[in-house]
Amino acid sequence: MFIKNKKGMMDDFFDLLFTSLALFFIIFFVQVILDTDAETKTEITLTELHNFENDVQLLHLLDYPLSDGKNQKMRDIILQYVDAHNEALFKEKMREYFEKNNLEGRIAVYNSQDYLLDKEPLFSFSNVVFGAGKVSEVELLTGNAGHDSITVVLTT
């Protein structure tokens, strides 16, 4: 009896196997299609776009010409203030820039080594209170013995 029905059992077994596999793939594809969240993808795009805008903003800040009659740019005076340990003037210039450009965020200047070690910045200025945001950074070589290079970080 057992031997007689073995063929039929194998047929049933394969039918079950094929049905299970077919169901598995059908469910897999349906899930992939349903799981595609267009909103999440758009959010990723927008986040990346804001990061890019932040990068451009930082470059704009560093390249910003000052009307001091000395043909200096913002990056020049940042280096000067770091060298002279003049945080007050740094804050004043940054406040002017942030106000002129309707910018909200935080700018910080680190010794590059300290930045890598997550240490405190040399100077910082902020006109908002927030925890995290878009972060852009640019390293500048100073040519001075005190700090070989500094890293300017803009968070908006």
Added chain:
Amino acid sequence: MKSKKGALVHWIVLGLLAAIGLFAWLTFETELGVQIKGEWQLDYLRNFYVEGQEELVQRDQEALFAGKEIALLLANNGGFAESSPCGVIDEVYYWNKVGSFCFLEVDAEVDKAFNVFFQKKYGKDQKYTVSHQGKELVGKSEEAIILAGPKAKHTIFPHFRVNLGYSFDDYFQLQNEAKSIVDLCKWKPDLRLCLEDTKLPHWKFTNCDTDSYTEENRRVVFCSESPGKYTILRLDGSTVPVRYRFGLDFTTS
């Protein structure tokens, strides 16, 4: 016959499942459904374009620093980057020798001094063709910087144009003044008297601070304040006046 048909159907279903399985395996790492919009473009902008711009900002900064330093260095060497064809005596670079002048090719000296300083200071192999336009120092790079990744390549030439707040044109005026002084005084037996009468107020003897006359075999060392009254604003915020140091030879034969 009956079982053969059944087997065929089973083989077809098995084949289909195998094909679907193969597809799923091959596209395992490929995202299905809606893709992130502008992913490649934004990746390019952030990792290549912005990186390139940052590199250019840094290069400008380095060029500005190097330009200011070589302006002071050249002024101290009478404008010569290496040696004066008219001779160097006691670290004083001479502008003339007996009857002839060794006129400076200012841009060639600036180019030489800049490249030496830049490579020494920043250890970069980049070779620049440097010239000046008014108060600006212009550098044209001969080599490109290539930022390459698996999906994109971005090429930038790190040329620069930085405002030194100083013009190398001072040399042209000083050399003209030097020529006039040599022409007027070389035949005068009392050289000191002639020079004191002839030299312009920004010309000093030996040292700009002491202004003390010294003469050796009718060779006189001068220090001149910048005719354009230029100063160099260093990165630390200090201002250094540009002072030119050079020697003139008043021998006639």
